[in-house]
Amino acid sequence: KAGVTQTPRYLIKTRGQQVTLSCSPISGHRSVSWYQQTPGQGLQFLFEYFSETQRNKGNFPGRFSGRQFSNSRSEMNVSTLELGDSALYLCASSRDQGEKLFFGSGTQLSVL
C-alpha cells in the first residue's frame, strides 16, 4: 500500500507570491489533515478535510486555505506569502476522524 505522497518536496518562492501544495492520502483514507512545522513552533494544525468538507480549522490567517477532491486528494494554498511562512508543510491521512495519522514526507517551503 503506497503511503501519503506530497508534492513538490521543495519549493522556493518570494514574498507576495502564492503557492499550492498537493497531498495524495493512503488508499481508503478519507480524512486529510495539514500541519505546519517550524523549529520554533513545532507542529501546528492548519485544517482537516473529510469527504471534501473542512471539518476542523486551526488558528491560521485566511491566506491559508485548502480543499479536498472526490478522490480524497487534497491541496493547500497559501496566498501573499510572507517570510514567516517558510516551514515544512506536512500532510497526514487517516481512515476517519480521530484515527491514527500517517504523514507524508512534507513540502519544504522557503520564502525569500
Place this chain on the structure above:
Amino acid sequence: GQQLNQSPQSMFIQEGEDVSMNCTSSSIFNTWLWYKQDPGEGPVLLIALYKAGELTSNGRLTAQFGITRKDSFLNISASIPSDVGIYFCAGLASGTYKYIFGTGTRLKVLA
C-alpha cells in the same frame, strides 16, 4: 497553538543505553500516538495507544498510556545509532477530533 509538554527536550545517550521520555497534558486524552521524525522527513508512526494503562511494544520500543489518561511514556531499550531523531507524542482529547502534538524530544546516540 496548543502543544503538549514533552520531556526531556533533548538527550545524549551512549549506544546500548535505555531511553525514557514522557508527554503530559492537563486534559484527558482518549488516544496517544508516538512518532519518530528524521531531519527533513515526515513523522513516522511508532506506536498507538487507546486505553488507560495500555502497554504496547514495537521491537525495542515500549509505550504506555498513563492511568490518569493525562500522560504517556515511551521507552527505547538498548539504543542504537539509528535511533537518532526527534520523537513526538500526539494526543487526542476526549470529545475532540484534532490531535495535539508534543514539543518533541531530540535524541542523540553516541556510539
